Amino acid sequence: MTVADPAFAASARARRVVALIGKEGRQIVRDPSSILIAVVLPLILLFLFGYGVSLDVSRTRIGVVLEAPSSTTRSLVAAFQTSPYFDARVGTDRREFGDALVRGQLGGIVVIPATFDVDARTRGRAPEIQIIVDGTEPNTAALVQGYARGVVATWAAQRVTDAGRTGAASAIADRVWFNPARASRYFLVPGCVALVMALVGTLLTALVVAREWERGTMEALMATPVSSVELLLGKLIPYFLLGLASMTLCAAIAVFAFHVPFRGSVAALYAISSAFLLPALGQGLLISAATKNQFLASQLALLSSFLPTFLLSGFLFEISSMPTVIQWITYIVPARWLIPSLQSVFLTGDLWPMFARSIAILVGFGVVMLALAVRATRKRVA
Amino acid sequence: MWVRLFALVIKELLVVLRDPRSRTLLIGPPLGQLVLFAFAATLEIKNADIIVLDRDQGSSGAELVRRIEGSPTFRSVAAAHDPAEVQDALDRQRVIAAVEIGPSFSRDLAAERPASVQVLLDGRRSNTAQIVDSYLGEIVGSFIADDNQRARRIGTAPRVVARNWFNPNLTFQWFTVPGLIAIIALLIALIVTSLSVARERELGTFDQLMVAPLRTHEILLGKMLPPLMIGLVLVTVYIVATIVIFGVPLRGSLVLLYGGTMFFLAAVIGVGLFISSLATTQQQAILGAFLFMAPAVLLSGFATPIENMPKWLQHVTLVNPLRYYLVIVRGVFLKGMDFADVARSTAPLAVIAIATLSVAAWLFRRRME
Numbered sequence: 001m002t003v004a005d006p007a008f009a010a011s012a013r014a015r016r017v018v019a020l021i022g023k024e025g026r027q028i029v030r031d032p033s034s035i036l037i038a039v040v041l042p043l044i045l046l047f048l049f050g051y052g053v054s055l056d057v058s059r060t061r062i063g064v065v066l067e068a069p070s071s072t073t074r075s076l077v078a079a080f081q082t083s084p085y086f087d088a089r090v091g092t093d094r095r096e097f098g099d100a101l102v103r104g105q106l107g108g109i110v111v112i113p114a115t116f117d118v119d120a121r122t123r124g125r126a127p128e129i130q131i132i133v134d135g136t137e138p139n140t141a142a143l144v145q146g147y148a149r150g151v152v153a154t155w156a157a158q159r160v161t162d163a164g165r166t167g168a169a170s171a172i173a174d175r176v177w178f179n180p181a182r183a184s185r186y187f188l189v190p191g192c193v194a195l196v197m198a199l200v201g202t203l204l205t206a207l208v209v210a211r212e213w214e215r216g217t218m219e220a221l222m223a224t225p226v227s228s229v230e231l232l233l234g235k236l237i238p239y240f241l242l243g244l245a246s247m248t249l250c251a252a253i254a255v256f257a258f259h260v261p262f263r264g265s266v267a268a269l270y271a272i273s274s275a276f277l278l279p280a281l282g283q284g285l286l287i288s289a290a291t292k293n294q295f296l297a298s299q300l301a302l303l304s305s306f307l308p309t310f311l312l313s314g315f316l317f318e319i320s321s322m323p324t325v326i327q328w329i330t331y332i333v334p335a336r337w338l339i340p341s342l343q344s345v346f347l348t349g350d351l352w353p354m355f356a357r358s359i360a361i362l363v364g365f366g367v368v369m370l371a372l373a374v375r376a377t378r379k380r381v382a
Numbered sequence: 383m384w385v386r387l388f389a390l391v392i393k394e395l396l397v398v399l400r401d402p403r404s405r406t407l408l409i410g411p412p413l414g415q416l417v418l419f420a421f422a423a424t425l426e427i428k429n430a431d432i433i434v435l436d437r438d439q440g441s442s443g444a445e446l447v448r449r450i451e452g453s454p455t456f457r458s459v460a461a462a463h464d465p466a467e468v469q470d471a472l473d474r475q476r477v478i479a480a481v482e483i484g485p486s487f488s489r490d491l492a493a494e495r496p497a498s499v500q501v502l503l504d505g506r507r508s509n510t511a512q513i514v515d516s517y518l519g520e521i522v523g524s525f526i527a528d529d530n531q532r533a534r535r536i537g538t539a540p541r542v543v544a545r546n547w548f549n550p551n552l553t554f555q556w557f558t559v560p561g562l563i564a565i566i567a568l569l570i571a572l573i574v575t576s577l578s579v580a581r582e583r584e585l586g587t588f589d590q591l592m593v594a595p596l597r598t599h600e601i602l603l604g605k606m607l608p609p610l611m612i613g614l615v616l617v618t619v620y621i622v623a624t625i626v627i628f629g630v631p632l633r634g635s636l637v638l639l640y641g642g643t644m645f646f647l648a649a650v651i652g653v654g655l656f657i658s659s660l661a662t663t664q665q666q667a668i669l670g671a672f673l674f675m676a677p678a679v680l681l682s683g684f685a686t687p688i689e690n691m692p693k694w695l696q697h698v699t700l701v702n703p704l705r706y707y708l709v710i711v712r713g714v715f716l717k718g719m720d721f722a723d724v725a726r727s728t729a730p731l732a733v734i735a736i737a738t739l740s741v742a743a744w745l746f747r748r749r750m751e
Contacts, residue, residue, distance in 0.1 A: 126541040135716070149542050347505065
């Protein structure tokens with residue numbers, strides 16, 4: 001082939017890349033493992049995160065101990081019984097409920113002591129209520145405590161207003177923006193979209209390319225006039241499109257099946273997702289070129305991409321609560337920069353200043369990863 | 383029979399432990415996961431950032447703000463001057479919650495009227511937001527109860543005192559780390575078992591095993607015992623780490639814990655053999671193990687309670703061995719569960735173990751003969 005004419009060279013290069021993409025596309029369609037990772041696994045994950053993983057405590061079974069019944073204390077018990085957060089049973093002694101709490105059959109015990117009535121009528125005394133929760137599940141325990149406090153505060157404020165008499169009470173009016181129903185599904189499902197892109201972008205790419213190295217077909221490709229940049233482009237473009245397709249599938253299910261609100265624009269969703277796929281794909285290619293082995297590649301991809309995206313991105317676990325050293329590590333996890341924007345595009349709307357920053361950082365990661373991948377691929381051939 | 387079985391067990395252990403790659407796979411990721419999960423997987427709220435808009439004309443508002451600032455839960459308590467600032471801080475996720483104290487807060491308190499405080503929360507992180515809300519409710523509630531007592535008012539605002547049984551400070555690691563013992567037992571038993579037959583088939587040594595003077599049930603036992611042993615060793619390492627490094631109290635009996643562990647490992651090994659006899663390559667075995675692990679972990683109560691799931695899905699979790707084992711591990715560690723309570727969770731494990739092992743044995747026999 002003569003490469004004297006630059007226009008001819010460019011068109012030849014384009015043709016080679018297109019041919020490689022076509023080859024890769026056929027391979028994706030024919031290979032059951034890529035369908036498994038790009039379609040079946042996302043569906044399973046989405047299903048599990050949509051239905052199975054929920055932080056929303058609903059109708060916790062509690063025991064209410066009423067030590068001395070009176071009209072005041074009975075109305076407080078009624079407040080617990082009518083609360084949508086609780087399924088309350090009433091007793092007169094806390095020992096009745098102790099065993100059930102140990103067995104995990106009860107989420108908590110509310111004790112209204114015998115002194116409550118007197119204290120509530122005496123100036124300068126605050127009546128006391130005790131809440132006992134099961135600390136073995138700290139998150140549920142904290143939520144149950146919060147709901148119980150809410151019931152008590154609302155009851156107290158209501159009593160003052162109803163009785164038409166005075167008596168200072170507090171009312172905390174809380175409003176949850178962007179997610180008034182407080183459904184954890186609304187932030188878990190968008191987070192799951194990030195997991196899926198990490199799976200397709202890194203795990204699948206690493207596996208498929210490592211297989212080519214393992215079988216020696218990569219060397220065969222290298223022996224053709226294809227340059228290593230063209231070769232990587234031929235790998236990148238199809239998996240980039242596949243990643244976007246998986247993302248689209250997940251987003252559609254999130255919105256139409258799980259009724260997660262979508263308040264941003266589709267353009268913003270694609271812009272953010274594309275920016276995230278660059279480092280994800282780069283990482284996959286780098287792993288495959290560095291290991292040349294399917295087994296190692298899959299382990300490395302799970303450890304360096306799936307696990308950090310799950311644990312260190314802030315989609316489920318709060319980064320500010322982690323130890324400082326781990327907080328530093330999160331800065332180099334690309335998903336950390338994706339999650340806030342992804343959750344915002346679903347729940348808040350287009351916040352372009354925030355998106356632009358994430359996109360810039362993600363593209364930066366992408367350039368570094370891809371450069372490393374190109375370097376690793378060249379070195380292997382030489 | 384015992385001599386042959388012993389030889390087979392030794393051979394299986396050697397296969398797993400001699401290969402440096404599988405050795406690192408057994409030691410590296412489990413330890414890494416222990417550290418990473420124990421420290422990173424926390425739903426505890428520390429260092430939260432909030433913003434306060436105090437529009438109160440009296441002094442009570444400022445006092446309440448000081449109380450909020452004094453709480454160790456919050457890293458920074460910014461002061462806002464107008465609602466637009468609050469909106470911007472919430473939008474950009476600079477704060478998780480905003481507190482707005484109304485202009486009549488002091489006056490309402492003094493006049494013995496309900497005094498109100500408004501809390502705005504970022505629903506994009508609704509779990510964190512609700513826990514922050516609960517802390518704020520505690521601070522405001524006790525502030526008002528104190529203020530009523532000081533001013534000798536009729537205190538209709540009750541003081542709510544919370545006590546957390548089994549885990550007084552709601553330390554999140556006391557929840558995560560015992561759970562990790564269960565996860566590691568699942569991971570190791572599953573990977574070792576599911577790879578064992580697939581590896582032999584891939585390397586072609588399975589045929590050699592079949593022509594060796596061994597009965598089917600001996601081969602089966604030889605495949606089951608090594609993962610059981612390796613699983614028990616790693617569980618022991620984790621139990622020691624849980625007690626020594628993470629300081630989780632062990633309130634129940636170790637005998638009960640190990641009893642439950644045996645039944646759990648048997649159930650998982652059954653699943654592993656099942657995957658192993660279906661897979662033809664190690665790659666497929668690993669993917670199969672991953673496909674089983676993901677739902678087993680997410681639908682077990684490891685991270686989120688089973689009670690929060692929809693009813694029909696709760697019924698599905700009844701066949702998940704991890705669900706019962708988590709109750710045993712957490713119960714023995716934190717609650718000091720007695721024999722009757724542990725037995726209640728071990729019985730379903732025994733049933734699952736018998737079921738998975740019989741199916742695996744049947745499949746295995748069919749492949750052998």
